Amino acid sequence: MALIATLLALRKDARILKLPPYLSAICIIVGVAWLLVLPLDEYSRNTYVSENALLPGQVHTYFTGSEHNIFRAYRHEVAGLADRSVEERTQRLSDIFRSSNLKVATQRYSYQAAGRNISNQNVYAVLQGPRADATEAIVLIGAWTNMDGQINHSGVALVLTLARYFKRWSLWSKDVIFLVSGDSTSGPQAWVDAYHDSHNPDTIESLSIKSGALQGAVAVDYPAGPWGHRYDKLHIVYDGVNGQLPNLDLFNTAVNIANGQMGISCTLQRMWKHGDSYQERLQTMLRGMISQGLGHASGPHSSFMPYHVDAITLQTVGDGWHDEMGLGRTVESLFRSLNNLLEHLHQSFFFYLLLHSKRFVSIGTYLPSAMLIAANFSITAIALWVQSGRSTSPIPNPASTSPPSTKANEKPETTMTAVKTPDGSTTLIPTPLLSITERALFLPLSFILFTHFLGLLPLYIFNNTPEPYLRLSFETTLALTTALPLLIARALSLFHRPTHQETTLIQCFSLLLLGMFLAALATLNFSLSFLIGILTTPLSFVRASRNRLVALPALGVLLALNPVVVIRAATVYWGKDVVEILVQAAEGWHVWGLWTQVVVWLVWWPSWFAGAVVVGSGLFA
């Protein structure tokens, strides 16, 4: 009880408001440090296959011998189709599948995004498991073109050869679907949407043949031409749309089979050389986080994730001595493992950060870092709320035991109010202590509402502008968003607004929302929440200040961390064209159901905008 009384007494203490900035700073520092220690052995774990049924690498693979001759022939066939029309290609691929006695169907699709028309055709074949009851299916994907736009010669040929080879086996407990999608992103998306009947039948054809519930999907990306190319490693791509990840068991099975059974080393996140040192682990993790944070489709497998179908892409990289049959046997063994599954993959982790092909951090270990960053905003928001309710006149501490300072005599005399306590005695209390400060909520609340609605504008514009106008609209947005906070602050200052309390409240609500959004987002897409959290940390510390020495650097920092400027800087840093990124984002919005831009324009940008207006208002006050 004594402790509670002390705490209650501290409530009104002026010193309590000095604490939150330090608390926030500690949260941020611990949050970042937390992330940095994750690659250490003590905080990460070795991967393991959790689902007993998978039994990776326990079967002999027989995809050799004459299958190689057939593979080469199919690769020539695929190469012959490279410059043919889509219809011819579809027809020929269907014929090859049909000659293996499979059920074949095709699907046309077309999407409109950023003024572009994406239209192509998917071909797929269903191997009806001889003893299966059509309730479950696994998918093998060979996209016609890979993510870099190269024709996936050997990948498609491998799918055709494996289709012919798998047909001879009677052990399939699930149907096997072989999908040659028109491209690597929209094709699989159209197919998997139509498979679950959540497509728009006007532009995307419905599937004429379906099988059971999809249990897993594996895509092969092997663009080597008709004369082949020996590769060094398998690059396993696992990021899904919106940062969703496949079950770790699927990744582990692929690594286990490729590494342990076939002797092909695996790599991830474009880490071509990985010596398993701290730096490399950290780099892998950060690359994974950026990829997850952006939430874009990273291969044909990405589209499957939103439907709770675990999927990965096996990509061949480098020059080495492994050939196509090694990849074929890896796929064979992987499918035999998936075929063993009795239940949907659920045993292992869905939320993880990979540091190495055999090392990971699970959500319980990494989540606190993003949560701490998000908490820092909430702490500041609460502090600002408390501060906004304080009276601006100083409150003396009449019961102070410290000796009165030398300037005590100069202090104006505080007015005292006599208060009668129930037991009849009278006590004198400083009047400001009893006065109630009203919070003027109208302007701050309407301002926050306005900024969040304002975010809809760029969201709409970037998702719907045709490609030729994207650069112009991006540059305009860049200029406008830089100038707008200052203009708004200036305009408000003409009306002698906002008052000090109002700026505090604006910042309070903005940070409160930011903290809540980021905490919720951290459980869904950790990386995005963390990245935005880091980029918005200055918002916790900037205040409306009339001191130009304080306000100008703060404004400078904020202007540099404008989301549009950050996007621009990132494209310059990675040497990407900003239009290309915007086109991909628009495609993501219209085709894959990408949500990153919603977070950027409706969470990040409004909070930045509010912060910049607050700092600007200090300048003009």
Next chain:
Amino acid sequence: MPSFLSLLLLSIILATVSAGSDYTERLLLRPLPQSALLASFNFRSNDSQLSFEEQNFRYFPRSLGQILQHAHTKELHLRFSLGRWDAESWGQRPWNGAREGGTGVELWAWVEADDEDEAFSRWLTLTNALSGLFCASLNFIDATKTIRPVMSFQPEGDHSNAPNLHLLHGTLPHEVVCTENLTPFLKLLPCKGKAGISSLLDGHKLFDASWQTMSIDVRPTCGIDGHCTLEMEQSVDMVLDIDRSKRPRDNPIPRPLPIEEIKCDTSKGYNAGDTCYPLDKSSEPSWNLTEVFGRSLKGACPLTDQEGENAETVCINTPPERTVDVNTTGSYIESRAVGDTLRCYKLPTGHDFDLNLPSQQMTTGLVLPSPPLSAARSINGHGQERGSIQTVITNPSPTSAVEFVYLESLPWFMKPYLHTLRARISASPENPVLETYYRPAVDRLRGTHLELRMRIPAASTLTLSYDFEKAILRYTEYPPDANRGFDVAPAVISLIDPAASDGRGQYVRTTSLLLPLPTPDFSMPYNVIILTSTVMALGFGNIFNLLVRRFVGAEEVVAGGGGLGALVRGKIDRLKGLLGK
């Protein structure tokens, strides 16, 4: 131009065979495209109703007969099925679908009882007894899996003297049919798999088939003279993959063939020693009975007729040009029918019999009758809360409309919204639903029963869809493999065809479905148990210590070291202290 020969006559011949005699059996072999082979085994035993009631069993198996008597079952249909019938390649189903069931086990029976409760208790008796007889989980057909179809099933037998009949129907879509079901099936036969065509039935090959169904049908038939017999028909239909079945049992792995054995397309420009575009096999594969079934046919069952049509127990349905060599040491008789497309053999008794078909380049083929309807059903949507079912039924006939009854039996945890039921016909605004029978589910007591009588015009497609909600089960109601999903029984489509004459009806079944339900994280309770156990242990340990232990100061402890002596001395001192007071 290959000439095509009709098979329509054939089904009539097969249907009319064997009326009257006491035991008949017949195996029909029909090579199908893509090196598949349909093998239809049919066994039929008759006993007079009178001797059956007197428990005087001759061909009718006593074990089954007594169960039927005990459960007052007048007509019984039991199906064990596995795999899918590929109507696109294989055409119409054997027996027009009347002798097959949905994936897993399906059972329906007409039970004589005074009221519904009694009928249900007799039905439970029946399912429990059959469960023991056939080593199947038929006892899991409880109230939630039992429905009483109104329009879909008609009795095949003659029930003029049994007025209070109740039809009950139950399915187990998740039941895996295997050899333990085949063995009791064979034991019901008079020759018990030792002779006759049943000697070919081998579990390894039967359950390696691409599609197989075992059925038992019991029905009473009455002649015009009022003499009634009880007929039991057992049939096994399977589609074997000839290539797969021919692999020896000790080496079943389909290794890649040596390159010399693959026919390459030499016309391709890239054809080389290491590059081979495989050509399709154009010739019919070679096979014989011993290879394909893994056993030899041990002559005729001596209980079959020795004369007449019923004595011909093995028939093969091929174009006349196909070479069929008979390999036996005994004497056999071959007869041909239906324009030579059907060759039937009277088997020798006591001698092995084999049919040998060499690899042959064919110029003619058989035209397979096309199915009257084809149906595909799938679950659409995703997520843990809702979904929708879509059934696409196609009528390929260019001229005639088809009327049928669509029967859906859904588990109670899948709750359909009937108001979302939509039935659309391609290119026609008319409503195809003529009549609806709907009995909603009651949680944990009974499942949904939906029957729709519909009409589909010629050459059109009917799309039936409805939404449903997924219920959340109690923790203990989940099976051990909860994350697999829950099986939903196949829909049964029974055609209403006035022209059908054999009294069995025509049926099409869809595949079963897998319904993923929201599944709790089952490791969570263990974590909770571990945590609470720890807390309990800590709390209990502390309180126990406080209650039981005596805390003494260090200096109060009697000096003189530890050991047994000190302990005993301490006890004695304490005792003295107690006594001293």
